[in-house]
Amino acid sequence: MSIPLLIRGLPNAMALRRARQLLERVELGHRTDALPAQLSGGQQQRVAIARALVHEPQLVVCDEPTSALDHETGRNVMQILHGMTRDAQRTLVVVTHDARIFGFADRIARMDDGRVVGIESGAGVHASQSHGVQTASEPKPPFAETR
Numbered sequence: 838m839s840i841p842l843l844i845r846g847l848p849n850a851m852a853l854r855r856a857r858q859l860l861e862r863v864e865l866g867h868r869t870d871a872l873p874a875q876l877s878g879g880q881q882q883r884v885a886i887a888r889a890l891v892h893e894p895q896l897v898v899c900d901e902p903t904s905a906l907d908h909e910t911g912r913n914v915m916q917i918l919h920g921m922t923r924d925a926q927r928t929l930v931v932v933t934h935d936a937r938i939f940g941f942a943d944r945i946a947r948m949d950d951g952r953v954v955g956i957e958s959g960a961g962v963h964a965s966q967s968h969g970v971q972t973a974s975e976p977k978p979p980f981a982e983t984r
Contacts, residue, residue: 838888841892856887859891860884862887862917864883865880865884865887868880877910879906882903882910883914896930897922898931899929900932903915903935904933911938915941919941943958945958
């Protein structure tokens with residue numbers, strides 16, 4: 838986790854502190870010395886979230902972040918992602934077929950054969966309507982949307 842920060846030129850102590858902070862934020866502060874093979878699938882996903890946020894990007898793009906996870910772990914991963922991006926006013930784009938996470942969306946773009954066929958509010962969208970979706974948590978002020 839700290840290597841990208843070291844490459845970026847941060848002092849060792851700062852890089853380690855930032856990595857620990859992110860791991861604590863994804864509830865893995867107690868596993869800082871664990872190797873990837875020693876982590877569960879959900880824990881590995883949470884490390885990936887922390888790693889994706891280590892450089893504090895304004896845009897976070899996730900491709901099927903819950904696809905290999907059970908319902909509870911997938912929900913926890915989405916809550917962490919949603920919270921961490923909302924708190925820092927980042928934009929979060931999630932591409933998924935997992936209808937269980939549609940409730941986290943501010944906006945859902947329904948797609949068919951690579952084309953957007955509809956854009957709807959996140960509230961009240963039913964899984965049966967969706968093929969693949971993009972969910973977005975946008976910073977304030979909202980970005981302009983083109984169709």
